[in-house]
Amino acid sequence: MGRKSKYENTISKQYGELMAYCKGHMEQMDKTLPEPVEDFQTLLQERGISRRSFIKWTSLMTTALMLPPIFRPMVAKAAENFSRLPVVWLHFAECTGCSEALLRSSYPNVDDILLDTISLEYHETLMAAAGYQAEQNLEKAINDFNGKFICVIEGALPQGLDGKYLTLGPKGKTGVEVAKEVTSKAAAVICIGSCSSFGNVQAAKPNPTDSAGIGDVLGITTVNIAGCPPNSANFTGTLLHFLMFGALPPLDSLGRPTWAYGKRIHDFCERRPHYDAGEYVEEWGDGGAMKSWCLYKVGCKGPYTFANCSKVRFNDGVSWPVMGGHGCMGCTEPGFWDTMAPLEKPIADTTIGGGEKTVDKIGAVLTAVTVAGVAAHAGLSAIKHRGQNKE
Amino acid sequence: METIVPKKEWSVAIRLNHWSTVVAIFILIATGFYIAAPFTVNAGETVNKFLMGDVRFWHIFFGVLLVFAFLWRVYLAFFSRFHADWKDFFAWTDKKNFIKQIKFYLLISKERPDHNYLYGPLQSLAYAGLLFLLFLIVLTGLILLGAGYHAGWTSLVYTLVKPFENLMGGLAVVRWIHHILTWCFILFIVVHVYMAFWYDAVLQEGTISSMISGKVFRKNHSK
Numbered sequence: 001m002g003r004k005s006k007y008e009n010t011i012s013k014q015y016g017e018l019m020a021y022c023k024g025h026m027e028q029m030d031k032t033l034p035e036p037v038e039d040f041q042t043l044l045q046e047r048g049i050s051r052r053s054f055i056k057w058t059s060l061m062t063t064a065l066m067l068p069p070i071f072r073p074m075v076a077k078a079a080e081n082f083s084r085l086p087v088v089w090l091h092f093a094e095c096t097g098c099s100e101a102l103l104r105s106s107y108p109n110v111d112d113i114l115l116d117t118i119s120l121e122y123h124e125t126l127m128a129a130a131g132y133q134a135e136q137n138l139e140k141a142i143n144d145f146n147g148k149f150i151c152v153i154e155g156a157l158p159q160g161l162d163g164k165y166l167t168l169g170p171k172g173k174t175g176v177e178v179a180k181e182v183t184s185k186a187a188a189v190i191c192i193g194s195c196s197s198f199g200n201v202q203a204a205k206p207n208p209t210d211s212a213g214i215g216d217v218l219g220i221t222t223v224n225i226a227g228c229p230p231n232s233a234n235f236t237g238t239l240l241h242f243l244m245f246g247a248l249p250p251l252d253s254l255g256r257p258t259w260a261y262g263k264r265i266h267d268f269c270e271r272r273p274h275y276d277a278g279e280y281v282e283e284w285g286d287g288g289a290m291k292s293w294c295l296y297k298v299g300c301k302g303p304y305t306f307a308n309c310s311k312v313r314f315n316d317g318v319s320w321p322v323m324g325g326h327g328c329m330g331c332t333e334p335g336f337w338d339t340m341a342p343l344e345k346p347i348a349d350t351t352i353g354g355g356e357k358t359v360d361k362i363g364a365v366l367t368a369v370t371v372a373g374v375a376a377h378a379g380l381s382a383i384k385h386r387g388q389n390k391e
Numbered sequence: 392m393e394t395i396v397p398k399k400e401w402s403v404a405i406r407l408n409h410w411s412t413v414v415a416i417f418i419l420i421a422t423g424f425y426i427a428a429p430f431t432v433n434a435g436e437t438v439n440k441f442l443m444g445d446v447r448f449w450h451i452f453f454g455v456l457l458v459f460a461f462l463w464r465v466y467l468a469f470f471s472r473f474h475a476d477w478k479d480f481f482a483w484t485d486k487k488n489f490i491k492q493i494k495f496y497l498l499i500s501k502e503r504p505d506h507n508y509l510y511g512p513l514q515s516l517a518y519a520g521l522l523f524l525l526f527l528i529v530l531t532g533l534i535l536l537g538a539g540y541h542a543g544w545t546s547l548v549y550t551l552v553k554p555f556e557n558l559m560g561g562l563a564v565v566r567w568i569h570h571i572l573t574w575c576f577i578l579f580i581v582v583h584v585y586m587a588f589w590y591d592a593v594l595q596e597g598t599i600s601s602m603i604s605g606k607v608f609r610k611n612h613s614k
Contacts, residue, residue, distance in 0.1 A: 253557055275443055278443045279440065280429060288431060297429065304562035334561060335560055339567075340563050346427070347567055348428055359567075360427075360428075366578060370582060374585040377498075381498060
């Protein structure tokens with residue numbers, strides 16, 4: 001072993017302390033959390049996940065959470081405790097696409113099993129109960145696990161008509177009322193998807209229902225797992241972090257976990273070398289597209305989008321939009337339907353006031369008018385000031 | 392007898408600042424338009440090509456130069472040892488002279504407005520506007536730079552400017568504003584260069600060369 005530098009010593013000391021804290025917290029959690037319904041290891045075996053695949057998955061999650069390898073056993077332990085964390089899952093103005101994205105996959109991986117076995121106390125799409133019974137379940141869940149459950153929210157909240165654009169259940173409560181009631185008793189609120197995070201398409205112009213994200217409507221701090229839909233790894237990672245440290249991961253200024261949304265898609269894109277080389281797809285299906293060149297000129301919004309899609313990818317790392325040949329449309333950013341439009345053209349081609357008027361066209365016309373104006377002024381000045389300085 | 396007396400108008404610092412800003416702005420406009428709408432380099436292997444990389448390098452290089460030129464200009468406005476001209480940016484407050492100036496520009500009257508300030512009334516507005524434009528383009532530029540580079544001073548500056556990114560509504564909007572501002576600069580350059588030539592031709596005081604030599608030539612009426 002070589003000698004360790006002062007930096008390395010500091011780092012290992014810091015991680016040692018973090019490790020001790022993590023261990024202490026997880027022992028505490030072990031006692032307080034409800035007993036698991038099923039044993040996690042047998043569950044994995046039943047679903048055909050080998051021990052090896054599980055260990056590989058823990059390595060991936062540890063790295064994704066930006067922790068050193070010594071934390072792998074803790075991630076594994078947290079995964080075992082995953083199904084013991086009570087979760088109340090609310091749906092507001094949305095398409096259930098996020099739930100679908102998390103629940104469906106080509107074949108089950110560890111993320112999916114975690115989400116399949118998650119202790120859902122209430123989930124409007126998946127629960128068997130209906131009407132008053134469903135309402136009772138929700139009340140029971142939030143009272144039984146008062147201050148202990150995680151509230152996951154999918155969908156934006158319409159505020160127009162006193163919130164009556166969205167009513168839920170037999171009592172006809174508005175979305176805003178339900179959200180207030182449940183989030184006030186939750187240990188943490190996790191907004192899944194861009195709707196609950198920032199409003200998404202419901203809040204796009206002209207926004208007739210006056211929809212907005214949960215944090216904006218209720219004025220509370222939420223963890224925003226943005227994306228349309230978000231990557232399941234970003235959600236499981238955030239819950240794992242909560243299980244391991246009893247706290248939510250560090251968030252950026254828009255409430256998104258920095259471990260997942262700290263860097264731009266563009267910076268880790270596999271097509272980035274083509275961007276720097278000046279190799280662009282000019283139109284769909286051209287020679288550049290066949291050679292997987294950069295999609296900047298066909299409207300890729302990766303340079304303006306903070307997300308880890310290019311690193312984690314979707315469907316077990318099989319692919320992601322840019323790999324599939326279409327540019328990123330910036331779905332993790334607030335108001336992306338408005339700010340990223342037109343989705344298949346670069347930002348420079350955004351039109352003003354409809355029609356064909358881009359900034360470049362307006363600018364060129366204004367410059368031409370100015371040049372003509374000064375030329376005319378020069379001509380008139382020559383007449384007006386003629387001979388004034390004759391000596 | 393009428394003599395022509397050279398009068399120092401611009402300090403060395405102001406002149407250096409002016410021309411470094413000019414160089415920076417021209418290169419930034421050219422490279423900026425390439426970044427906004429790049430053309431594809433088809434010939435050659437990817438490993439041997441780095442056009443966008445190089446263009447972005449020079450854009451960032453002169454962008455940072457513009458940041459310092461802007462800060463230097465603001466410093467000079469308050470602390471120049473030759474003439475701190477921050478008060479001259481308020482020449483437009485003189486309403487009477489303002490109207491006189493407009494008449495002079497619209498060729499209605501030949502009477503030259505008073506020269507109470509370093510700048511004319513409209514000129515002061517234009518230059519104050521330019522400083523504001525510079526501030527905005529430098530701010531949006533630093534946001535766009537910091538978003539993709541997470542080390543050293545850049546990241547430090549980025550943490551300072553990040554709130555503005557959220558205020559504007561995300562990087563895409565920042566990028567959009569950056570593009571619009573470019574056209575504002577182009578319009579400013581057309582008018583600014585024309586007015587400099589116009590003054591030189593009409594007043595014959597050497598306006599153009601004053602930004603090189605630092606001196607204008609005033610007629611001195613003495614008996």
